[in-house]
Amino acid sequence: xxxxxxxxxxxxxxxxxxxxxxxxxxxxxxxxxxxxxxxxxxxxxxxxxxxxxxxxxxxxxxxxxxxxxxxxxxxxxxxxxxxxxxxxxxxxxxxxxxxxxxxxxxxxxxxxxxxxxxxxxxxxxxxxxxxxxxxxxxxxxxxxxxxxxxxxxxxxxxxxxxxxxxxxxxxxxxxxxxxxxxxxxxxxxxxxxxxxxxxxxxxxxxxxxxxxxxxxxxxxxxxxxxxxxxxxxxxxxxxxxxxxxxxxxxxxxxxxxxxxxxxxxxxxxxxxxxxxxxxxxxxxxxxxxxxxxxxxxxxxxxxxxxxxxxxxxxxxxxxxxxxxxxxxxxxxxxxxxxxxxxxxxxxxxxxxxxxxxxxxxxxxxxxxxxxxxxxxxxxxxxxxxxxxxxxxxxxxxxxxxxxxxxxxxxxxxxxxxx
Amino acid sequence: xxxxxxxxxxxxxxxxxxxxxxxxxxxxxxxxxxxxxxxxxxxxxxxxxxxxxxxxxxxxxxxxxxxxxxxxxxxxxxxxxxxxxxxxxxxxxxxxxxxxxxxxxxxxxxxxxxxxxxxxxxxxxxxxxxxxxxxxxxxxxxxxxxxxxxxxxxxxxxxxxxxxxxxxxxxxxxxxxxxxxxxxxxxxxxxxxxxxxxxxxxxxxxxxxxxxxxxxxxxxxxxxxxxxxxxxxxxxxxxxxxxxxxxxxxxxxxxxxxxxxxxxxxxxxxxxxxxxxxxxxxxxxxxxxxxxxxxxxxxxxxxxxxxxxxxxxxxxxxxxxxxxxxxxxxxxxxxxxxxxxxxxxxxxxxxxxxxxxxxxxxxxxxxxxxxxxxxxxxxxxxxxxxxxxxxxxxxxxxxxxxxxxxxxxxxxxxxxxxxxxxxxxxxxxxxxxxxxxxxxxxxxxxxxxxxxxxxxxxxxxxxxxxxxxxxxxxxxxxxxxxxxxxxxxxxxxxxxxxxxxxxxxxxxxxxxxxxxxxxxxxxxxxxxxxxxxxxxxxxxxxxxxxxxxxxxxxxxxxxxxxxxxx
Numbered sequence: 001x002x003x004x005x006x007x008x009x010x011x012x013x014x015x016x017x018x019x020x021x022x023x024x025x026x027x028x029x030x031x032x033x034x035x036x037x038x039x040x041x042x043x044x045x046x047x048x049x050x051x052x053x054x055x056x057x058x059x060x061x062x063x064x065x066x067x068x069x070x071x072x073x074x075x076x077x078x079x080x081x082x083x084x085x086x087x088x089x090x091x092x093x094x095x096x097x098x099x100x101x102x103x104x105x106x107x108x109x110x111x112x113x114x115x116x117x118x119x120x121x122x123x124x125x126x127x128x129x130x131x132x133x134x135x136x137x138x139x140x141x142x143x144x145x146x147x148x149x150x151x152x153x154x155x156x157x158x159x160x161x162x163x164x165x166x167x168x169x170x171x172x173x174x175x176x177x178x179x180x181x182x183x184x185x186x187x188x189x190x191x192x193x194x195x196x197x198x199x200x201x202x203x204x205x206x207x208x209x210x211x212x213x214x215x216x217x218x219x220x221x222x223x224x225x226x227x228x229x230x231x232x233x234x235x236x237x238x239x240x241x242x243x244x245x246x247x248x249x250x251x252x253x254x255x256x257x258x259x260x261x262x263x264x265x266x267x268x269x270x271x272x273x274x275x276x277x278x279x280x281x282x283x284x285x286x287x288x289x290x291x292x293x294x295x296x297x298x299x300x301x302x303x304x305x306x307x308x309x310x311x312x313x314x315x316x317x318x319x320x321x322x323x324x325x326x327x328x329x330x331x332x333x334x335x336x337x338x339x340x341x342x343x344x345x346x347x348x349x350x351x352x353x354x355x356x357x358x359x360x361x362x363x364x365x366x367x368x369x370x371x372x373x374x375x376x377x378x379x380x381x382x383x384x385x386x387x388x389x390x391x392x393x394x395x396x397x398x399x400x401x402x403x404x405x406x407x408x409x410x411x412x413x414x415x416x417x418x
Numbered sequence: 419x420x421x422x423x424x425x426x427x428x429x430x431x432x433x434x435x436x437x438x439x440x441x442x443x444x445x446x447x448x449x450x451x452x453x454x455x456x457x458x459x460x461x462x463x464x465x466x467x468x469x470x471x472x473x474x475x476x477x478x479x480x481x482x483x484x485x486x487x488x489x490x491x492x493x494x495x496x497x498x499x500x501x502x503x504x505x506x507x508x509x510x511x512x513x514x515x516x517x518x519x520x521x522x523x524x525x526x527x528x529x530x531x532x533x534x535x536x537x538x539x540x541x542x543x544x545x546x547x548x549x550x551x552x553x554x555x556x557x558x559x560x561x562x563x564x565x566x567x568x569x570x571x572x573x574x575x576x577x578x579x580x581x582x583x584x585x586x587x588x589x590x591x592x593x594x595x596x597x598x599x600x601x602x603x604x605x606x607x608x609x610x611x612x613x614x615x616x617x618x619x620x621x622x623x624x625x626x627x628x629x630x631x632x633x634x635x636x637x638x639x640x641x642x643x644x645x646x647x648x649x650x651x652x653x654x655x656x657x658x659x660x661x662x663x664x665x666x667x668x669x670x671x672x673x674x675x676x677x678x679x680x681x682x683x684x685x686x687x688x689x690x691x692x693x694x695x696x697x698x699x700x701x702x703x704x705x706x707x708x709x710x711x712x713x714x715x716x717x718x719x720x721x722x723x724x725x726x727x728x729x730x731x732x733x734x735x736x737x738x739x740x741x742x743x744x745x746x747x748x749x750x751x752x753x754x755x756x757x758x759x760x761x762x763x764x765x766x767x768x769x770x771x772x773x774x775x776x777x778x779x780x781x782x783x784x785x786x787x788x789x790x791x792x793x794x795x796x797x798x799x800x801x802x803x804x805x806x807x808x809x810x811x812x813x814x815x816x817x818x819x820x821x822x823x824x825x826x827x828x829x830x831x832x833x834x835x836x837x838x839x840x841x842x843x844x845x846x847x848x849x850x851x852x853x854x855x856x857x858x859x860x861x862x863x864x865x866x867x868x869x870x871x872x873x874x875x876x877x878x879x880x881x882x883x884x885x886x887x888x889x890x891x892x893x894x895x896x897x898x899x900x901x902x903x904x905x906x907x908x909x910x911x912x913x914x915x916x917x918x919x920x921x922x923x924x925x926x927x928x929x930x931x932x933x934x935x936x937x938x939x940x941x942x943x944x945x946x947x948x949x950x951x952x953x954x955x956x957x958x959x960x961x962x963x964x965x966x967x968x969x970x971x972x973x974x975x976x977x978x979x980x981x982x983x984x
Contacts, residue, residue, distance in 0.1 A: 026675065026679075029672045029676075030632055030672075031669075031672065032670075035672055036671075322697065329694065329697050333697075336693065340686050343682070344679070344683065347678055347682045348675065351674050351675055351678050355674065355675075
């Protein structure tokens with residue numbers, strides 16, 4: 001009897017959470033009107049804003065030049081590029097200086113002299129030097145669409161927003177089984193879920209293609225240099241301060257990126273995000289959100305990685321309980337509820353992969369769908385591993401903090417994009 | 419709930435109208451603007467449809483409310499006395515009673531004859547009245563619960579009609595056809611699972627045709643459809659028509675998510691039935707227990723009732739009985755469906771009603787199987803579609819007469835006269851027939867013999883608790899309330915032969931039985947049931963109620979002296 005009650009309670013809680021996550025994940029496709037509203041509006045009027053684009057680069061001499069060149073192709077008339085390089089990184093600095101010499105009007109180089117380097121510190125270093133009315137952040141390997149700035153400009157002026165978050169999309173779904181799932185995660189996150197967050201007034205921002213009015217950014221003191229998910233943290237602080245955030249996603253206007261090269265680096269990246277989420281949760285800025293619904297959404301979103309890990313373990317256990325233990329049929333039914341939501345999510349992922357292929361003109365083969373299905377449980381394991389690792393690292397606490405100095409290295413390959 | 423409000427009978431093709439695109443005119447584009455951006459089509463604009471909230475549309479509410487009151491009066495008046503109690507009603511209500519009593523899904527072994535969801539709903543519907551007054555849990559009284567089902571279904575027919583872009587008057591006609599046809603009145607009064615299944619299927623259609631084209635409305639349509647199928651499994655054949663409706667009413671950009679979501683939801687809920695069997699260890703056949711597999715095998719191998727159109731077959735008898743009550747709805751509806759399916763290319767109304775018309779086509783094809791089994795309640799699941807299609811056909815004709823072709827002011831009076839004449843003709847044809855049929859339904863008493871038999875068994879048998887009676891299912895709950903032991907004292911007559919658990923308690927065959935209530939059903943089925951046949955042959959009538967074919971005899975078996983003989 002006690003077992004039955006316990007199992008039923010756990011199942012119902014998981015079902016409740018999984019159902020909400022699914023509900024939010026599918027936000028953009030609720031109605032055709034919702035879907036249409038997630039896009040950028042065509043820039044209709046004159047361009048009124050000036051932009052300062054921050055590009056922190058670390059040991060990225062190979063890709064930086066191309067990125068700057070792409071940014072310079074932008075059709076917008078008023079923008080500057082601030083490349084932030086480390087004082088201990090002459091190779092990257094050289095590439096940046098070269099670009100600045102070529103386009104002295106557009107490109108400046110800012111040197112970050114922090115002893116231990118990470119992305120938020122680099123961004124904070126550049127913030128006082130920004131002349132534009134809007135600060136935009138890109139990573140050194142981003143491919144940015146030339147028309148993006150014009151659209152963002154229009155989004156700011158048309159909506160009066162304080163923040164505009166553009167889409168970021170991993171593209172190389174064919175590289176590996178986890179790349180496939182990673183791409184889809186981005187697709188659902190930027191295509192759909194973030195729009196819900198923007199609408200509800202609580203949003204964990206992405207790490208790049210994010211634009212904030214300079215005065216607003218200075219008002220809140222820039223980025224938190226000690227947070228592993230400084231992007232998420234900034235979003236939470238801005239939401240809590242009641243700033244208006246607009247999200248827009250257009251397949252031809254997203255910033256394209258690639259998944260981490262190896263499973264281990266993906267695991268590390270995810271660990272960092274999860275730990276960052278945990279830090280943001282513990283900072284309690286979200287408690288200042290005005291409504292209960294927003295606070296619930298914040299609590300739910302920031303703890304999702306951990307609940308997700310838990311769900312992955314519990315679902316098979318539950319099914320086993322239902323099939324092999326002698327519990328009443330009603331209770332057995334309840335234990336299947338989380339699995340039902342998981343299966344609906346699964347089906348929507350398959351449809352999402354199809355839509356992803358359509359949107360980006362990529363050919364998705366049967367093998368990819370099969371990989372998506374077969375990879376599901378293993379990816380779940382990876383997520384669970386990252387969640388456990390994040391909790392463990394966070395528990396080992398602040399003394400260990402300085403050891404995360406390799407976070408600086410994340411600027412190289414493990415771009416923060418949430 | 420919402421309903422759309424386009425000009426009558428002229429739904430825009432595909433049901434959509436396009437807002438003017440908000441792309442800037444060249445003059446307003448500043449020279450500095452990047453060319454690629456200015457030329458991008460504005461994808462933020464979607465096609466929208468004019469919709470009104472059904473709840474805030476006063477004319478809709480008034481019309482729907484008025485028809486609903488008429489339906490409630492006609493269906494509710496005399497509901498317990500007409501039509502005659504059916505054996506199936508007794509079965510489902512008794513099983514609902516067993517659910518309420520916490521005895522599982524039936525008071526005999528549940529053997530997967532039908533999915534149990536139907537009578538679980540009946541149990542829920544009748545739960546509160548049966549708590550307040552347990553004796554009301556008998557067929558005649560609890561038909562009241564079906565009134566609620568009819569009311570909801572009728573409103574859903576109206577909503578669906580409006581969501582399928584029928585003009586307001588046609589939606590009212592559809593609702594009236596669905597609720598006031600004498601055929602519908604007779605069948606919808608009875609406690610049949612089909613009536614509940616129709617409600618769920620109508621809900622599924624309404625959600626599929628949701629004007630907001632919401633992903634979760636479509637998902638809900640899948641869930642409701644699965645509930646309909648689990649309420650009465652024959653609803654399975656209507657699913658393709660639901661899919662067509664959903665396809666037509668979803669938007670290109672979100673369709674793949676909406677439709678796959680609906681199918682997934684439907685399948686997952688549907689699978690809960692086999693899962694239930696699996697959890698009970700009764701999915702596959704095995705020694706000493708019933709199984710879902712056996713139940714399905716039984717239903718699939720039921721002896722056919724012959725070809726529908728061959729005189730003298732059981733199927734033809736069912737058809738005759740439907741047409742006896744009403745010809746307008748079944749025949750008119752079928753003609754309407756044929757018309758709509760044939761004019762699919764040219765008529766917007768036909769395309770709007772493609773789902774219901776397809777449902778009718780499939781149901782007709784299934785009914786026309788040469789040797790399938792066709793139960794008398796089969797037509798119930800077709801009733802809403804017949805009503806919608808007939809009303810749609812009428813709307814189509816009205817549109818053709820009033821508006822098609824060139825609008826010459828000179829012709830307007832002529833057109834109006836023609837339309838009025840057509841309406842009057844239809845009314846003159848239908849009104850007297852329906853008046854007769856509905857008057858019978860509201861005044862005739864078909865159940866006096868049953869009531870008398872119940873009273874006799876309640877008052878004239880000295881020790882009900884120790885008396886064993888073979889009875890049909892319709893009277894069973896009356897006996898239980900009179901003190902007979904449910905299951906082995908008051909016995910569903912066919913269980914004496916077909917349920918090993920019951921037969922074991924009757925080692926002496928008919929000699930262990932005290933009374934047989936020989937209703938028409940019992941006399942008809944006794945041919946194939948040796949114990950019941952012997953009990954009838956070895957018994958004398960002690961009381962007879964009614965006369966002729968429909969009489970009910972209470973027969974006491976020979977050599978026994980009622981309860982004292984045991």
